[in-house]
Amino acid sequence: MGREKQKVGVCLNDSTSREVSFISDGSVSLGDYVELDYDGRTVLGFVKHLSCSSKLFSNDLDLKDVERLKKMSRDHRVLYGKISILGDVKSNMFVPRVPPPPGTDVFLASTQTLKGVFGRSDERKICIGSLLTREDVDVYIDIDQIVSRHLAILAITGGGKSNTVSVIIEGMLEKHASILVFDMHGEYVNFDYRVDGENAVKRLELKLNPVHLSYREFRQFANVDDNSFIQDRYLKRAFKATIEDISSGAVQISDFWGRLLGELENFRELASDKESDIKDDRKSIIGVINKVEDMKESYAELFDLFQKPIVEQIEPARLNVIDFSHVDEKIADIIVSHVLRNLLEKRKRFVHGYDGGLEFPVFSIIEEAHILASSSVRTRSRYWISRVAREGRKFGLGLCLVSQRPKALDVDALSQANNMIILKLVEPGDQRHVQQAAESLSSELVEQLSSLNVGEALLMGKMIPVPALVKIKLASGKMSGNDRSAVDEWEKVYRSRKSLIDEIDSFYDYGEEF
Template sequence: MSCGENLVGWIVGESSPARSLVIFSHDSKSNLSAGMYLVTETPKGCVLGILESLVSGSRLLPNSVTDPNSVNSVISAINQNEMLGETYLKGNVMWLSYLDALKNGSIDSPKVPPFPGTIVYSAKKEDLENIFSPNEKGWIKIGKLSTIDVDYKININKLQRHLAILAVTGGGKSNTVCILSRNIIKELDGTVVLFDMHGEYGDLGLGDKANIRKPIINPAKLSFEEIKDLSRLPENAINQERILRRAWLKTMDEYKKGQISAADFMEKLYENAKEEKGDANKREVDGALNKLEDIKSMYDEVIDPNAPLELKEIIEPGKLTIFDLSELDEIGADAIVSHFLRRLLQERKLWKRTKSGNATGYPVPAFTVIEEAHILIPNKRNTLTSYWASRIAREGRKFGVGLILVSQRPKNVNPDVLSQTNNKIILKIVEPQDIEYVQDASEELSQDLADLLPGLNPGEAIIIGSMAKLPALVKIELCNSKKSGGDIDIVSEWSNINKSNESIDEDLKSVF
């Protein structure tokens, strides 16, 4: 029995256990596309591989042709099929695993290369279904293989090794976030926190399993670093920082002793800073007070003493929590995102430590989605979000906190954090520097697969990492209930204004 479905070609040239060059048969030419799965025999059994690239050529039309007239006669001969043999289609295949191992749910990379002349087949649909749509707990569908009608599932347990979703603008990142978050909640009762920078996500069709929250923080839960961040205190303002820090420590102490309530916190912080004489001169105390006044005028709505104190009342277990950050500037967004990343990590650690007795902390694992990661976790600047995201990237796995980074500018994302994302969903990327950067951060992305990135359609992605059985080219499912994100129909909106002006004119005419 053959390894695969239909004969498509033969191995030519020199092969390694990982790669072969294949020349395709004329009959199969119209059925081939990059990203499809092929199989062949090796002395140790059938192996499955992915077709990474395709090139066509003709011996009669080499790169060196200079006479256009000669081309014409060759083309008409080729068109009449007389010289079909002169045109060829070749491709590189990356061999991924022995088929038998895959059928048993494991991966075993080939150790012996296939021999030249060995037949190459298209993979059987039922084998691909076994591999890519296993009926196992924790695997959810996010789309279909691009090249064949087979459902594509990922292993959500492996998402705790983090994920990056990368693409040019309009490539389909938010749609991917939508489908992923929705299915995690719907099918697995999971917990997802989504930091929505543009207010573009609705409830994703989850009804009461989604909460869209205003970004508010209880002042008694603010860390000193967050206050410093919101106050825009320059790095070199050491004395002002000391005044604020001492005032904050004192206020926190009073709050913990029950001497003041959360509602009085910011007022009391101001009072305590005012009293900070010590070594500080009046000018520096005034500087610190100005910073606190700035926080009040800019972030009054964010710092809310009525915000719940308990994390599980804000990020409800088993639900999708969306923080709409569209009204905030970058500093406000940085404070909010880092605040909840910090608390999730700290409270998950607490939960793990105290679990057996009377447990406190955050009770369930959670995934956090950070849109616009190049702004919040940038390459060349320190932000609080960068700090806590890299802590989660390193430690989150032990405590069940997963990071999902989303960006259209991969090269501007902090490389330490990006390279910790073991899983990648890479949609269309055009800029060579971005592609190179992504390749540096992902061991599994071969040059040939990377070369496919500029040509991908919206919603088409190369998926790699431990959440995926094998590298795959996938068409992500369309997530209908995303609020917006596609381009605005500017022309219709303009013409609507003209129409409504006309109707006002008509109304006026009828009055006068």
């Protein structure tokens, strides 16, 4: 025999099919899930707002009157609240077209009902944590929906983003996912996690073969901008001629730089002729030659003429990591856009049946997304992030945007993420920016973001049947990048130096005895 339902309130007037006003004696909390029986259905709801009131303590009373009433009366508080109607659990969360009648009882949702909503482990779902108000109910998210509809993980620094990303990575690796992390701070390079007894992490070489770059990417390395029309014209001609010669076999890959600079030198010599039609371009040609030579020298450690493309290094069922911790934001922008462009092109080739495609889907995690897809700076990565977000679902390319500065993140890119995990957000500008990108994020839910503790999050989107406040579980894999203790490090250095000084003093004291 089932346990009797726990009644926590009664519906009041002015309810709609989507929102219900109710009164309670105090046995319900913000974020609780409740059940209402009406219209022949058992409907699930979410307590999104609560306020406390008492008729005894009117605003007309002074402080002395209030103190006397406190001594004379018991607990006379009443809770007034609002419930978001989520739908009928047994009918694929169908929302009745009529509101619950006033007087309808409100019951605390049963564990059985909630487990039916938030799922169980299967081949497409992973456990991310438990309900914040019901620790006995695990919450599962749909991997297919994450990959096809994309994901944003947002929080203040120290809010629990890295642990959340790690939990998702571990769950996906258990499903043999192919994951690519653009690691801005070297946090995931030493990620300690094994699948079937083998290390699941592969560090991709941060090397680029200039032969495999698009002209626009190559031009960025050479610092030739959109306004340098003449330099752009000659560099483009020389680059295309060099690539065509390498493709046809007329020039070896190892001769790339010599062929490119040779072509530019030919233009310079031609411009040196006083009768030449391009004599006025001589200064610009010399300038672009200098830029290419500086580029070759400055990026000598980055360029490798015998390196295969980064996308071709990605392995299935692994956590593939590109470590950007030793390069500046400009280089990171060029490489991220280059990799995303190639991922999209190669997945298109495979899906359309052409040779040279990438045969498996890839889920890309972009750390510091507000830098690469900035709302104020026009980066190449922003273009390709938005493009992959729009087109990727058709070709098995998923994106996860991770940021502690949501308001600095391009709203178009953020709006493409149909799934969100929002941890603690305090700054009102960040909250408004997120709400602007997520139409289903109500003002009541936004208000909860600043009161979340570390590791607590609001989950919403296609990956989960209904929005949920969740306590994210702790990842089992170890990673670097956690907060460092300055006090511990100071103490370590102090002890080390003091020990050295004591040894030196002891040595001199010993010498003085003789």
